[in-house]
Amino acid sequence: MVNGPMTPIPVKAKPSPVDPVIPSVSLGEPPLGFREVLLREGPEGFARAIRQHQGLLLMDTTFRDAHQSLLATRVRTHDLKKIAPYVSHNFSNLFSLENWGGATFDVAMRFLSECPWKRLQELRALIPNVPFQMLLRGANAVGYTNYPDNAVFKFCEVAKENGMDIFRVFDSLNYIPNMLLGMEAAGAAGGVVEAAISYTGDVSDPMRQKYSLDYYLKLADELVKAGTHILSIKDMAGLLKPQASRLLIEALRDRFPDIPIHVHTHDTAGAGVAAMLACAQAGADIVDVAVDSMAGMTSQPSMGAIVACTKGTKLDTGISLDKVFDYSEYWEVARGLYAPFDCTATMKSGNADVYENEIPGGQYTNLHFQAHSMGLGNKFKEVKKAYTEANKLLGDLIKVTPSSKIVGDLAQFMVQNSLSLAEVEKRADELSFPLSVVEFLQGHIGIPHGGFPEPFRSKVLKSLPRIEGRPGASLPPMDFEALESGLRAAHGDEITPEDVMSAAMYPKVFQEFKEFTSTFGPVDCLNTRLFLDGPKIAEEFQVELERGKILHIKALALGDLNKSGQREVFFELNGQLRSVLVKDTAAMKEMHFHPKALKDVRGQVGAPMPGKVVEVKVKAGQKVEKGQPLCVLSAMKMETVVNSPISGIISKVHVNADSSLEGEDLILEITE
Secondary structure (H helix, E strand, O other), X not given: OOOOOOOOOOOOOOOOOOOOOOOOOOOOOOOOOHHHHHHHHHHHHHXXXXXXXXXXXXXXXXXXXXXXXXXXXXXXXXXXXXXXXHHHHHOOOOOEEEXXXXXXXXXXXXXXXXOHHHHHHHHHHHOOOOOEEEEEOHHHOOOOOOOOHHHHHHHHXXXXXXXXXXXXXXXXXXXXXXXXXXXXXXHHOOOEEEEEEEOOOOOOOOOOOOOOHHHHHHHHHHHHHOOOOEEEEEOOOOOOOHHHHHHHHHHHHHHOOOOOEEEEOOOOOOOHHHHHHHHHHOOOOEEEEEOHHHOOOOOOOEHHHHHHHHOOOOOOOOOOHHHHHHHHHHHHHHHHOOHHHOHHHOOXXXXXXXXXXXXXXXXXXXXXXHHHHOOOHHHHHHHHHHHHHHHHHOOOOOOOOOHHHHHHXXXXXXXXXXXXXXXXXXXXXXXXXXXXXXXXXXOOOOXXXXXXXXXXXXXXXXXXXXXXXXXXXXXXXXXXXXXXXXXXXXXXXXXXXXHHHHHHHOHHHHHHHHHHXXXXXXXXXXXXXXXXXXXXXXXXXXXXXXXXXXXXXXXXXXXXXOOOOEEEEEEEEOOEEEEEEEEOHHHHHHXXXXXXXXXXXXXXXXXXXXXXXXXXXXXOOOEEOOOOEEEEEEEOOEEEEEEOOOOEEEEEXXXXXXXXXXXXXXXXXXXX
């Protein structure tokens, strides 16, 4: 009520005032589903049952990738739990429900102030019959960096104990050593291993032969030889056209008649349904869909469309269209609660130019938001063109987290500094590239197909060290006992094995999450409108802390600003008058007014976009050259280096690490 949302809001839109209606669910136990087969027969028996199944099977991405692609991963457990019983009772014949991994782990703690493990536990209790599926970034687990091998193994073990069933394992470069580690970890935990080949290029185009049909078949050979239960094609940018789908899936089906094939795509260009039907006709067992109101554009193809198109054919999904409509209606209204994060605020349609720029679905919306927040909204076409050029500079990569972030960082860098591909190549030895680009060229995430681009790599790295082989192999094992005792010392004895795992994956994010919850309590109980927008004066609401333990709260009044920059907020709690003092950070900011950079003063360096300062690289009195990095800003998972526009001496620094800035806020001043 005092300071606005605690989570950064990319566009000025309010959550919808309408609550979704939860469709009715019959009493009693939900029908048995494929999870029962998995529990009874284990991963191998489960894979056999899937392969023998008549008709097309579906994985529903609504609980993860759909909202990761359309709503910046912001959907809260609160809204997933409401619809979970309906899914359990009416979609028991789904192959799986994707509800975890990818960016959800980080975003849950960082932006939603909720525990990702608790989400998994609560959904498992509500949906006992449908297998759960997660996305595991190979040796990166659910992070953006390489972890010691024992951390990846331990992560999979704890995930399996908490109810995860199927682990889709991929690597952002299709780098086999990284994939094998993730597969071994998921397999050792007792999970179903679904090795995913990330798809790029176009196997039906004879002019594009770096990623040819032969390349994919050789990769598949290695993954099947390594013991994958299911083989997956992960088309993260939606590049599969029907003809390419037929070629690829027929070739895989011929070579591996007994292995289930699972295809994932995004609908960015609008051809997703056609491509998935072509895959199914060519022999794929499972395709990914999202419920209609959460489908299309950068999300997955529509569940209703696939169900309707296969009805009455040998590919019939066995799913009732009427149930899909009710499920879709819930999400249509629930989506309105996330209006501040909805990609449709800035993006009105999909775009077939994805066949040229190959930007993954989840990143496409992120880049779009970012271009708008950096004031480059009208330059989004340039950002996409730069993305294509950045990809060429880096040697034509497979682009999916984290490699896609590296291409995106380089593209933003090129647009910000008005650099063409030729200029970057020519000046590679003098430009200050984003850290992610430098680390990629050092070998931090693995070795790309066809090797690193030369002479670009040597020019950028000069004498910097290079990693040979699998990056995680040289990392010492993580000491979980020491980590746990450190956490107990900091946060008390309530630390669980899941907390230890969260801290291992995201130490700083977990620390901030624990501090937040110790101050504000379990905000995951609040409904989404209250969480994002706070109550209106005189509004009454209920908060269910646990079953049967309900608080009745009524917001009464907001006091004036006192001398310490605080406001007294008055409310009723279960009929008793209460008040609490809240620091007004906006007023405090006005008291400590942050100046804006003046465009006509050459030495004033402003923030190119709203964001948080990650690192300040210079100090007052220091001599800097034109193009030298001054500080690093972070926003929406992208780091941006702010470089010096002129040569001179730093006269004053106005920010420090962790400062939150608006666009154009003054960072520092340079005198020539």
